[in-house]
Every structure is written in structure tokens, then in C-alpha cells.
Amino acid sequence: AICAHSRFACPQARSPDTGIKTGPCGDDVDDFSGAVTTIAPGPLTIHLKESIAHTGAPWRISLSSDGSDSGACDLLDHIPHDDTSNPTFGDESTYHSLYVTIDVPDVACDRCSLHMSNPMTDKIGTDGAPTGIGCTEPGTCFSVYYSCTKPLRITGTTPRGSW
Template identity: 30%
Template structure:
């Protein structure tokens, strides 16, 4: 029996919405051809503004990009060159500046005003200190599976564990508040 972890955290860790998995190296969502949709998507209302939170676990100069695909993940494309903006039909926020050292980031994102059962939010870290760009060692990926529904309460979001140990979608209002306050106290 091995005591090594099955997967290792690489350079970024998506916190909210809940990530599909921890793998990060092969696009579009971190695991390449094994990027199957997860069982517990986060649910939001179409057009809702959410806060995407992630942590950079290994610092590199560069930037971050947040994209959205209403029908899975086939619309995601890597930046053709470092610093080039992505397709505005897919990329929600681009060129989010990297900070020095390891940091926790928060970015307000307004989701598209569409209903979808199999939509995906993608976070990409683009490292500009890796040359040449595009050699496969300069991008890290994380995705969150989403459902956008008019029936979702405006405070819905991250899956929460139910009493049986599984996941269910629940109101994240008070839970998120407690987590955010806890993080802020630790930083102070």
C-alpha cells in the first residue's frame, strides 16, 4: 500500500464554486481526456453575479482567466499567445493580474443570462515566465460544473454535504459568511 496521494495540488486551487476535481495540468479542465463532468454541480440563477475564489499555491508571474461554456467544455480555448485576450463570447474575465507570492484571489463574475443544465466555469492560470509559450508547461486549469436555473434561489451555490455524506445543492449564504470571516481572521 502506498502512502502517496493519488493527485497532487499543482499551482492553483479553485475554492468557489466547488471544483470538478484537483487535477490541473491538461486542458480544458485539468484532466485532459478524463475530464468527465462531476456529480455535484453548483447551482445559480442565470445572470447572477457570483464571487469566484481561488488560491495560487505555487507563485509564477502571469495572469488568470475565467471562462464559461453553456454546453459543457468544448468552447474553451487556450490563449494563442501570453497576454492575448480570449473570445469575449466565452471569456468572462481576462488578464486578471497575478500578485506576488501565494495569494487567495476573489473575482466578481456575472454569469450569462442563460439557463443550462451542463454548463462549466473554467479558471486558467497563464504563467509568463515559462518559455516558449505553448509548450504545455505554462497553463494550469480548474473547472467547476454549474447549473443555471430560474428556479435556483439567488444565494445558491457550492454543494453542501447532506446527512448521508453525499452532496446536495443548498443555500450558501450563512455558510459562506462563516468561511469568509474565518479566512479573514487568519490573515489578520
């Protein structure tokens, strides 16, 4: 069941749950099983779905290591929240769509994944302030939601481990 907040819609998420609070992928960490989607380096428009809006809550998109969810590198950070978002929780037809184009690096990767993190900045108080303790790294904050894509094959030239 969909529980809360946001997840990948495209590429497809490993889990349909929008309430994953264990980074980076919840119970599906390091699960690169199943069909692999092939993508090329360069621009890629991703689609996120938001089931509960949190004013000012930005997103971060990262790329996993090859075959492991550890060692992710940031691709796009602080994607602004659309504060006009007004989904009705439990009614997926009302979930807010966010489309953003990221730049997939020129890497060769047989089983990579995109990671999404979404801190609820309206709930973390001063932890998210410039002088606060921070709240976007997996495991550092009580109020961050996560999603990971199903496996992706990237047809670039630089081995992912060297990038």
C-alpha cells in the same frame, strides 16, 4: 495530492489538483456527474487558490457549453496576479486566495462549468508577448495550468447554445 500552481476553491473544483496542465479540465474533461450547484445570472464572486506563485501570471475565467467542456466562452480575461503571493507548496493553509467577481451571463444551462486557465508568464519567454505565439488557449503552450468547476445550473433565459 496537490501538485502545483492554482485551482478553483469556490465553486468547488472537479479536482483538488493545482497542477493540471491538460486543458481545459485535465482527466476530468466532460465529467458533469455529481451534484449540481444552482446559480443565477449576474455577479458571482469566485475563489481561486494558488499553491505556487508565478510573478505576473494572470488568470482567465470561461464558461463551458451545456454538458460539454468544448465551446467555452471567456467571461473575464487577464485577471492580474497578486505578486505579493507567497504560498508554501504542500502547506494548503498558506495557499494564496484570490477572490474576484465575474458576471454570469443570462443563459439557461443545466450542466455548465467555469474554466480557469493560468499561464506561467514568468516561464514562457516571448511566447506570451504581443508578437508571440500565445499561451492561453488549451493545448497551445507547455506552461498553463487549468481548473474546472463541478457542474453548475444557471437559471437564465437564453439557452447556452444560443449565447
